Amino acid sequence: MQVNDSKNFEPVIAAFCCNWCSYAGADLSGTNRLSYPTNVKIIRVPCSCRVNPMFILRAFQRGADGVIICGCHPGDCHYTSGNYFTRRRITLLYSMLDFLGIERNRTRLEWVSAAEGAKFASVMEQFTEDVRKLGPNRRLEDLRCRKK
């Protein structure tokens, strides 16, 4: 059972993008005028391995309904190995969130290269839709930060 608090629910999506691949991929999707929902707001990080689980939880606390992390494809990391660490950390974190009963589709990790503007747009489109279906984040929210 999904709870939809309002019909016009617009999810807040925080997207962490690595500077070298995914942020550039997002730029490319802009250059090519490939639209994706305004719900997605990007935070630039040097590498996906900079994303601390604290940031992800913080986003949910502060009202995000979905968090997505994007990095270079495995093997293509600008810093050679960063995204491999990301992959392990985020897999374990997501598994833990799932274990605690947080909806799986609120979190995602995607590899988007600087050339994949179209992929970036479609990934964001899809993710926003998935989160929209889930409804507002209630299981991992901080009531003090709930929007009135």
Next chain:
Amino acid sequence: MNRIGVFVCHCGTNIASTVDVKAVAEALSHERGVVISQDYQYMCSESGQNLVKNAIKEHNLTGVVICSCSPRMHENTFRKACSEAGLNPYLVEIANIREQCSWIHKDITTATEKAVILGRTAIAKVTLNTPLTSMESPVVKRALVIGGGIAGIQSALDIAEAGFEVDIVEKEPTIGGKMAQIDKTFPTLDCAACILTPKMVEASQNENINIYSFSEVSDVKGFVGNFTVKIKRKARYVDETKCTGCGLCTEKCPMKKVPNEFNAGLDNRTAIYIPFAQAVPKIATIDPNYCMMLKNGKCGVCSKVCTAGAVDYKQKDEFIEKKYGAIVVATGYNPISPEKFDEYAYSQCPDVVTSLELERLMNAAGPNGGTLLRPSDKKHPEKIVFIQCVGSRCDDDRGKPYCSKICCMYTAKHAMLIREKYPDTEVYVFYIDVRTPGKNFDEFYRRAVEQYNVHYIKGMVGKVTPKANGKIEVQGSDMLADEQLRIDADLVVLAMAIEPDKSARPLATMLTTQMDTNDFFTEAHPKLRPVESATAGIFLSGVCQGPKDIPETVAQASAAAAKAIGLLCKNSITCNPCVAHSDELMCNGCSACEKVCPYGAITYENKEFRMPDRTVAVRRVASVNPAVCQGCGACTVACPSGAMDLNGFSNSQIMAEVDAICK
């Protein structure tokens, strides 16, 4: 107190057509800390930049937010502009309202809303920005080349030509490496020695090059531009400064039963030896494992015959320490041992040889003076079978998963040379695939098949059995004809896979560079930075990075040299200030950060701390070398206490951005 200036760019109509820039500027002007918020047609234009510069001066700004195109586009432009106006360039943040807003959204209302949020996010971050200064680190104008094969020699020569001092460290008594052992080279069939030895001589004569032969790197400290390397000069029991290389000692030495490595163990040398005639440096070396004087104190012949008085039985290993700005790794390769491949009967039959052994058998300076004879009975082989991919493209742990790349070509070379010199000899080659990409390579292979009638058989050899009559039965399958073959050969040649030299892994640890699972050094980027390691100042030359033939090796050696020269040309390196730093008071010294650092930028030291109870405690704490750190941030997440943080992308900055976005 923050005094932030916000500058919203129209980018002509690029932004302004879908984002109400005036509304964005107005909305952001109410944010805390914002003292001026303006919009302008083209913020990146000179007049736009002047607008920013004037505002900085007029309002004494402590931070600047530019709402414009991607920071990948103009971040540097605005940083420079701010810097010119006296504001630290790292107090600038860009809100990307073009690529990530106006260009992808169509509805002005929602696009404007989003632009405001992106602007707020940048404001939230910039309030936490701190001024950063790029550090300058001096460069020692000397390079170290580790390995004196063709790769090392080429890199050294190129660097020396550019006017920089180079040291070559070679673990063998002579430079030259594998190429010195090779007879002819493909696809031109010119003599390897003829093209290599002049280079060796050139290296020894170049006044910028200093060769440490019979030496090994034992420790590396420091970082790009400033490495301190400890070199172990192994005792060769001959004074290098006195030995003239006359070779008299090697003639007189009574211990003549030492397997000769240079000839792949196919013949013997003396205990005091010079590896080969054109060795560089041409200095004798005593092999302590065989020298009777060193083993039991009886003999001393070499010392007696040496007119230069160069022999010194008391010599000890020596260590020297030198500073280098750049290091080129050229540690090369070795063929793997055929021992694990029992089915090919290498250990049972002397007439089953490896390709490198065949090179020596055919070489004029080899054990047979250049006449191809079977090792067992010194007879001329009439039927020779080559077996390809022994240990290459292998899916079990006896061999290597990769293609060794050079075997197809050198086998074609061998087959052709044999057919040329001994037309009565039949040559068979069992192969999985013949891979001949390269200039004039496929033509070369086709010549072997078409012109020299070498029998290429697509298939694997199942078993090699030495027979009583001296023949060797090779059982294999011909996959194209779909039949089993039995060939009674006189000589079987195994194209062994090649692997990185065993010294590479400990070296990689010392250099804090990365290696793949096969012990090949990992390049910084497989396509765009193929000759640099991920560790700044360490360059990769030759097969240590992956299987290569000679032309490729030389090309890469020169490329590595070019990169090293590029570094050595600088007087100092400007470091990216957005690097990690550790708060010593919080650091546990647990080593988690060090383990994830791809650059080896983190070291530990024991430091004294004054504790709250006024006692002094010694704690192990991490310190980041800002000249080596590239700012990826992997360590910041590995650190459980949060002692490690990243300049420019600090925990608090990113969290402030998260807060602003999720508001």
Next chain:
Amino acid sequence: MQEKMKQRAKELLADGTVNRVMGWKKGEFGYDTTPAVFRSAEEIDKYFVCDDFTNSNLSKLLVKESKKDGVILAFLKPCDTYSFNQLLKEHRIDREKVYIIGIPGGPKLDAEIIKSKGITGITGVKNVNYTLVIDTIYGEEKMPFYEAVSVKCKSCKSKKHVIYDELIGDDGDILESDRFDEVEKLENMTSRERFDFWQRELSKCIRCNACKNVCPACTCEKCVFDNPKSGIENKAVSDSFEEKLFHIIRAFHVAGRCTDCGECSRVCPQNIPLHLLNRKFIKDINSLYGEYQAGADLDTKNPLTDYSTDDCEPSIVHERGVE
């Protein structure tokens, strides 16, 4: 056993091998033992105890003790040696300053379990052939030994000492344990059920920090939760989000380092099954990145500071089991 330990401790004190002994001290009611440092044979004779209730893990205390002058003798149970090794691996303990005597492990008992059976007024507990004879002010009570075994000993992973200078008693083996059964049970629930389960459990948290302060993997000079600069510092749970944040981040910080000693659950005054969070990480690490036991040795890389190029993608989480 206890007598042998006292004997050996006194010998080592006497011959100067060590100048302090770390063990446990008797309490008021025969079940409340306290970790303690003994400095003389007299103290040992008078107070030293090692019985069914000496279940606390001494490893973490050695972080502080190994910084003091002289060598300290520590009695470590098999599970404690894993914690010790892990601390050694993280450079938190000076090995030279600790003399380890490995002692047989549990199963150790938990007085809280005895009390939860309604037995109260306890003045002494005896183990008579695996029946507990409990003296109370209301008369004698009995209960089977195994019913009072503490949670951390119920699914013991190993009876083997991974580090020691000498042993008292025999060394045991690594055991096949059912320690992941409970985790699996939760995994098989629906997402909603899991959420309700943890919401109920974690809402009991009073943020006393006992789990954190007792944990041998939590030895940070300054914990992020105590550090105003970390951005997630807090002293009390003001919202159900914060209890989740605290326990997720804590489990994440000890992931790959937690030896599963079970101290967190033992000390939790609210009986929150905190060990399940850590075990979830251990189970995931084992199944996704290969078997790994923190503290088993000094060399194997922590799976979280290591990687393989063919690791699974996080989507594996989305694909498996029940949503």
Next chain:
Amino acid sequence: MLKISLDRLDDFFARVASEQSLYMPVDREDGQAEFRKWTEGSKLSQRLNTVRSAKDFFFPQTENLVDFKIQGKNIEVLDTREECEDFAVFGVRACDARSFSILDKVFLCEPVDSYYKNRREHGVIISLSCTRPAETCFCTVFGIDPVEPEGDISCSTDGKSMFFKVNTPKGEEFVKKFADVFEDGDPAQLEKMKEFSRNVFKKLPLANLSTDSFGGDKMMKLFNSPKWAELSEACIGCGTCTFICPTCQCYDIRDFKTNDGVKRFRCWDSCMYSEFTKMAHGNPRVSQLERFRQRFMHKLVYFPSNNDGEFGCVGCGRCLTKCPSSINIVKVMKALEVEE
């Protein structure tokens, strides 16, 4: 004397709960008890005590003090205080019942803590006498009679009925409000039971613990005792003892930044924590020894010194059960007493 027969007790609870919030100890799945709001089907716990004490009702772990609403460059202060609704807490043991008088001394003296006072004025304490104490109980040491607990109303049972004794005007009002549920009963049997219970208390292992060595006048001698080092050695510096203690009353005031402003709240703090009383210059209590000493000195010396000899401990025994290292006030008292 007012009574309700035990089989009608649930009706009484339902009746009270229909008019106001009623809290009482109920059993939890893990075999421990906690105070919960009464709902249909709630069963009064038979356990001696709850894990958390009853102080939560008047001094909750966290509590919002004031809000600041921030809009752009404007800040607005919002008073979030509201008049508390009437509520009753049933089943408070004698130790916890006494704790309120200790907390009152702290929070109701000038300047009065209006947040605490608000709750205190609207809460009725219905205490319950003890019949089956645990080995960890030592309330009698502090002059508490567990058979005649304090509180607005005190209850005791003779096995058949629950007897209600009204102690305060607030209790009087409560009884009046629900007068219809009470009967009149003969407490003869009850008095016998009480006598029996009193004898049980005399047999408790800690019954003879002495407070003679403590009090304000022993300050310097106790403060400088060399025993503290050894006593605090095993303290892991957690806040378990503090947070389950019915009399610990230290708190911190903090700000939480919400999306549109700041919530200022207070939360329990523990003198066992390394961050406690941290000031600009650092922390005056530099090691666990000082922190540990502070907690016990406060209960046994400073508090009585400021409050006419009343100790800051009620002998509930929670810290004896819950301390991860089994160090507690009794061990401290015994150790320091030996010295005397």
